[in-house]
Amino acid sequence: MIESIVFWLLAILTAPFFSAIILKIKAFFGGKKGPPLLINYYTLIKLFKKGSVYSNSTTSVFKLGPIISLCTAITVLMFLPIAGHDPIFSFNGDIIFVLYLMGLGRFFTIAAAMDTASPFEGMGAAREAYFPIICEATTFMILILFFRLTGELQLSAYFSGESTIGLWNSTGAPMLFVVIAFFIILLTENSRVPVDDPATHLELTMIHEVMVLDHSGPDFALIELGSFCKLFFYSTIVSRLILPFDLGVPGLGLFVVGLFIVYIAVGVTESVIARYRMDKVPQFVLTSFALAFFATIITLEFIK
Amino acid sequence: MSQFFISILIILIGGFLSLVLSQHVKLAKSVAVFSISAGCLWGLIDVVTKLLQSVSGAAAFKFLNVFSLSFQIDGLSAFFLTAIFAICLLATIYSFHYMDHDQSSVKITANYFFYSLLIISMALVVTASNIITFMLSWEIMSLSSFFLVIYNHHSAENRKAGFLYFVFSHVGAMFIFAAFGIIYGYTGSFGFGSMESLPEIAKILVFIFTFIGFGSKAGVFPFHIWLPHAHPAAPSHISAVMSGVMIKTGIYGILRIYMLLDFHTPLFGNIVLVFGAISGVLGVVYALGQHDLKRLLAYHSVENIGIILIGLGIGMIGVSSGNPLMAVLGFSGGILHVLNHSIFKSLLFMGAGMVLHKTGSRSIDALGGLIKSMKITGTTFIIGSLAISGLPPFNGFVGEFLIYIGSFKGVALENWAFAMSIFAIISLAVIGGLALACFTKVVGVVFQGEPRTKAAENVDEKGSTMLTSMIILAGACTIIGIFPSVFIQMSIKAVSSLGLGLSSVPFAPFEQMASNITHSALIFLVVVLFVIAVRSFFYRGKIVTKSGTWGCGFTQPTVKMQYTGSSYASFILDFFKPVAPLEEDHPKITGRFPEKTHYKSHVNDIAELHMGTIIVRPILFLFDKLRWIQHGDIHLYIGYILLAIVLLLFFI
Numbered sequence A: 001m002i003e004s005i006v007f008w009l010l011a012i013l014t015a016p017f018f019s020a021i022i023l024k025i026k027a028f029f030g031g032k033k034g035p036p037l038l039i040n041y042y043t044l045i046k047l048f049k050k051g052s053v054y055s056n057s058t059t060s061v062f063k064l065g066p067i068i069s070l071c072t073a074i075t076v077l078m079f080l081p082i083a084g085h086d087p088i089f090s091f092n093g094d095i096i097f098v099l100y101l102m103g104l105g106r107f108f109t110i111a112a113a114m115d116t117a118s119p120f121e122g123m124g125a126a127r128e129a130y131f132p133i134i135c136e137a138t139t140f141m142i143l144i145l146f147f148r149l150t151g152e153l154q155l156s157a158y159f160s161g162e163s164t165i166g167l168w169n170s171t172g173a174p175m176l177f178v179v180i181a182f183f184i185i186l187l188t189e190n191s192r193v194p195v196d197d198p199a200t201h202l203e204l205t206m207i208h209e210v211m212v213l214d215h216s217g218p219d220f221a222l223i224e225l226g227s228f229c230k231l232f233f234y235s236t237i238v239s240r241l242i243l244p245f246d247l248g249v250p251g252l253g254l255f256v257v258g259l260f261i262v263y264i265a266v267g268v269t270e271s272v273i274a275r276y277r278m279d280k281v282p283q284f285v286l287t288s289f290a291l292a293f294f295a296t297i298i299t300l301e302f303i304k
Numbered sequence B: 001m002s003q004f005f006i007s008i009l010i011i012l013i014g015g016f017l018s019l020v021l022s023q024h025v026k027l028a029k030s031v032a033v034f035s036i037s038a039g040c041l042w043g044l045i046d047v048v049t050k051l052l053q054s055v056s057g058a059a060a061f062k063f064l065n066v067f068s069l070s071f072q073i074d075g076l077s078a079f080f081l082t083a084i085f086a087i088c089l090l091a092t093i094y095s096f097h098y099m100d101h102d103q104s105s106v107k108i109t110a111n112y113f114f115y116s117l118l119i120i121s122m123a124l125v126v127t128a129s130n131i132i133t134f135m136l137s138w139e140i141m142s143l144s145s146f147f148l149v150i151y152n153h154h155s156a157e158n159r160k161a162g163f164l165y166f167v168f169s170h171v172g173a174m175f176i177f178a179a180f181g182i183i184y185g186y187t188g189s190f191g192f193g194s195m196e197s198l199p200e201i202a203k204i205l206v207f208i209f210t211f212i213g214f215g216s217k218a219g220v221f222p223f224h225i226w227l228p229h230a231h232p233a234a235p236s237h238i239s240a241v242m243s244g245v246m247i248k249t250g251i252y253g254i255l256r257i258y259m260l261l262d263f264h265t266p267l268f269g270n271i272v273l274v275f276g277a278i279s280g281v282l283g284v285v286y287a288l289g290q291h292d293l294k295r296l297l298a299y300h301s302v303e304n305i306g307i308i309l310i311g312l313g314i315g316m317i318g319v320s321s322g323n324p325l326m327a328v329l330g331f332s333g334g335i336l337h338v339l340n341h342s343i344f345k346s347l348l349f350m351g352a353g354m355v356l357h358k359t360g361s362r363s364i365d366a367l368g369g370l371i372k373s374m375k376i377t378g379t380t381f382i383i384g385s386l387a388i389s390g391l392p393p394f395n396g397f398v399g400e401f402l403i404y405i406g407s408f409k410g411v412a413l414e415n416w417a418f419a420m421s422i423f424a425i426i427s428l429a430v431i432g433g434l435a436l437a438c439f440t441k442v443v444g445v446v447f448q449g450e451p452r453t454k455a456a457e458n459v460d461e462k463g464s465t466m467l468t469s470m471i472i473l474a475g476a477c478t479i480i481g482i483f484p485s486v487f488i489q490m491s492i493k494a495v496s497s498l499g500l501g502l503s504s505v506p507f508a509p510f511e512q513m514a515s516n517i518t519h520s521a522l523i524f525l526v527v528v529l530f531v532i533a534v535r536s537f538f539y540r541g542k543i544v545t546k547s548g549t550w551g552c553g554f555t556q557p558t559v560k561m562q563y564t565g566s567s568y569a570s571f572i573l574d575f576f577k578p579v580a581p582l583e584e585d586h587p588k589i590t591g592r593f594p595e596k597t598h599y600k601s602h603v604n605d606i607a608e609l610h611m612g613t614i615i616v617r618p619i620l621f622l623f624d625k626l627r628w629i630q631h632g633d634i635h636l637y638i639g640y641i642l643l644a645i646v647l648l649l650f651f652i
Helices: A002-029 A039-049 A060-078 A094-114 A119-150 A155-159 A172-189 A217-242 A249-272 A278-303 B002-020 B025-052 B075-101 B105-127 B131-152 B156-187 B193-197 B200-218 B227-233 B236-246 B248-261 B266-288 B293-320 B324-359 B375-388 B395-411 B415-447 B464-482 B485-496 B508-538 B565-575 B606-625 B634-651
Strands: A052-055 B057-063 B067-073 B544-547 B582-585 B600-603
Touching: A002 A039, A002 A060, A002 A217, A002 A249, A039 A217, A052 A060, A052 A217, A060 A094, A060 A217, A060 B508, A094 A119, A094 A155, A094 A217, A094 B375, A094 B395, A094 B415, A094 B508, A119 A155, A119 A172, A119 A278, A119 B395, A119 B415, A119 B565, A155 A217, A172 A217, A172 A249, A172 A278, A217 A249, A217 B508, B002 B025, B002 B105, B025 B075, B025 B105, B025 B485, B067 B075, B067 B105, B067 B131, B075 B105, B075 B236, B075 B248, B075 B324, B075 B464, B075 B485, B105 B131, B105 B236, B105 B248, B131 B156, B131 B227, B131 B236, B156 B193, B156 B200, B156 B227, B193 B248, B200 B248, B200 B266, B227 B236, B227 B293, B236 B248, B236 B293, B236 B324, B248 B293, B248 B324, B266 B293, B266 B415, B266 B565, B293 B324, B293 B395, B293 B415, B324 B375, B324 B395, B324 B464, B324 B485, B375 B395, B375 B415, B375 B464, B395 B415, B395 B464, B395 B485, B395 B508, B415 B565, B464 B508, B485 B508
Parallel strands: A052 B544
Antiparallel strands: B057 B067, B582 B600
């Protein structure tokens, strides 16, 4: 239990660090030196020191947005086995709770954006409401596959201890599909290129960044921390899928290596691909559903 | 049973007194509201205790010395009665101030009279235990609700809605009659008990007929066409009751027939599940495209009926494939969702009623920023929206959670059951995402931002009875969401009364699930409190200023520039274009000095679109050919009757 809590705290504390890796990779591809690896901590500290400016149009829902989005992100981390260790809480069906809790976070992020009466934020909100619908279908398709493999419906059964799910197990081949599908979900849910460009300059082309335009100071820090934690959540799962080994301290090392691989992959993806046209994005996200579906069909044979 | 009849009597007295006292509107209204809500409260207390202690009751009367009327309360009836009495109680209280703006005494008193009849008939439908009693109550229910739908009969649109409802409820009733006719033909008795002796093919026919009949009441796609017309036409407390509980009598009918037929073919489960999934997804897609707040909520009823049917379908598949845990999870999830939906849907209709009451507009794109002046309405509406989107820690999540777990049990099966379970899970996931999109649209456009028209400015919220009802319902959403144990237990009691060889359903795993939901919800709330504390720590002594919304450099924004509900939904609707064709009217801007332009859009419901060409037109054609029978000569009409009697003498 203590161990789990320590890992949970570590996850929250190191999440900003890992996100900086993406920036470093992008800078490397651009032939630049890039910001220091602790840049996100500096940003958070700077934001926490500031005050805030609120729009005249906003209500208390606007202030609730950052709180709920951070809370959902750190609560779902409590259910996630980190580096193969048992999570703080776990029960049969916890994954459904986790997915719907993330939905709650999304609801409030969108509601906070709509609260500002800004047309740009409305546009971002509409996109934020749209793409995750397909992601959710993919996630549940992957869950169906995992359920066929393990007969369980909880995160700890998939990713902790002697893992039954991973690239190097007997069902590794279809798992390759799952890894790619999940990586696409990771990119979509966390507003990365090629779905969304967090570094663009034009508000019209953003999804997540435009929704939080009006947040400032500590509120914005909460949002940033929440999105670091969310990215960490997805990356942990992918990392566990590609390196499903549980070897004590070396296992922890392998897990961190896995995390590095995922974050570097995100960085490389952002460096070599441009953002898709908005109407092409659904096709990209649907690819993940097709992959997950095929993986399930293929696995039907493996189990027999 | 006597307690039940006493409560029915009190409600009925309330309805009659309002007619008698129609000269004194205020008094009539107060007496009616008091009496009806007292009756509902009495019934609610009685039914809940009966349900929790598993007490069942029965009673029988002779009517006209020929027909026997018999009633029975078992777990299933008691569960539906709980929803009926609870929602009607709050809707009655709500109606007290809602009816303030209407001056016509006849309309108000007639409204309460038919309203009391509607409540009674719904209660009798779910307690009826033979065919005659059932159909009698069913017809009273359809007729009384018809009169409530045409409450504002001065508007042609409402009369059309009423007509459509009348046609659908009676075509539906014809199917039920046909099914009951088949049953009577085989068994020769009006009792409910003898249905299991039917041959298999008759059972399948009966199930399909009753599914169409009850489905048209429940609003199952494609029999839902009346629903989005009738719900906006009725006054809001009536919409709350109709959408919250009346359409659920259709679900009750399907469950009751399934139980009585006692025939566990996978076919039934597959039919129910497929129709449920289609209703669920299409219901919410059409809801997204609506511009009328109450119409949007009506389409969400189609969606939620879909979710309930997915649950029941999973339950039926569980029974037919011999998987009791899956069966109980599916059924109890579906049945619990009946109660949950009745709570949050009536809450949302009441909120929409308040908006309509104060702004006079149901058009989503004409509103905006209402939460600033309508704090309680806005907050309770957001809670209702979270609940209907199935998000924790609110009640919508609990029912869906059970259905999900049940569906996943089906994933371990083979062949059809496996494919159907996948279908159920993916549909539920898509429905969840779409519902979230739809309700962020409603909350974002109606309650947030800035008022888009004059109507939405300077509103207030008055009417303590309306606010009280909404607060109680919002509280119920939260309580069931955090502490679902008792409610899951109630739904399990209802399931175990279905027979199905599941009489000894172990409650322990469900108790475990309930406590898991409770714990995780509480953990989340603790985290929220902690983060709020942290946030206020960081804001201590900070400079917090107010300013305009960041317009990306543009300094003269107007309220017209806000994102509208139509544009919000357009991305998603584009994806569903094949099933939800969008009709747009938008003259292009041309020339150097362009004319003023406009934009109008309408999402077509494919069921409604094709009903005219596929069903209505051929029928009209056929009956046009038979018009010569209706010649208007009374002598020949008497001749028809004689002829019919003589012919019947040969057959009987």
